[in-house]
Amino acid sequence: MVELYMARTCRWGVLRVVGGELHLQEGDVVITPANNRLSGREGLDATIHKFAGEKLREHCRAISVEQRKTNLPPCPVTTNVVTPPFDLKKQFKHIIHVVSPDCRRPNQDEARRELLPAAYENLFTTLKEMKDVKTVISPPLSMGVFAYPHREGARLTLELILGKLNGEKDPGFNDYTIIVKERNFINNMRTVYRESEDQLPGIDTTNQV
Secondary structure, three states, X not given: OOEXXXXXXXXXXXXXXXXOOHHHOOOOEEEEEOOOOOOOOOHXXXXXXXXXXXXXXXXXXXXXXXXXXXXXXXXXXXXXXXEOOHHHOXXXXXXXXXXXXXXXXXXXXXOHHHHHHHHHHHHHHHHHXXXXXXXXXXXOOOOOOOOOOHHHHHHHHHHHHHHHHOOOOOOOOOEEEEEEOOHHHHHHHHHHHHHXXXXXXXXXXXXXX
């Protein structure tokens, strides 16, 4: 049984923070925290690749080969690529591979406060263009093996997603669920939420959802 840590309802929909395994959820789209080679070799990305099967690896490899023909990385930082779900098709319609900042790399760590919002904004643009997507399942970007500082990252993640769900324009999705497993991040997100709840868009509906 999943544990609901937080739910907040905004103008266009609800953001939930839930404990659980990313690949076991269900929704229109699942976000995987990819590297710029789309290799699926570590962290949650490796898990998604494992359960989506070999056809996903082949598909991503083909994207890489095509990009290298023009001397480009398969998926530069802040950008994303949409693929079929392959063996995860019973749970999701699409997989979106998002390359958010890897704070193990000094140049990306220094620019993380600009790169993470850019990665989310590009993701929101992609979601808006996908007419069959209303429910989004995602980890908190960059908070796993990419080592973004948890307290800062938790605050920024909440502000970015809630800001989009409470914005002037319909973002195209109305249900965004952040799946978390790491206890340290959960604790930091709870602390940030408690400290800044009255400043965040929307209203708390944790006990109503």
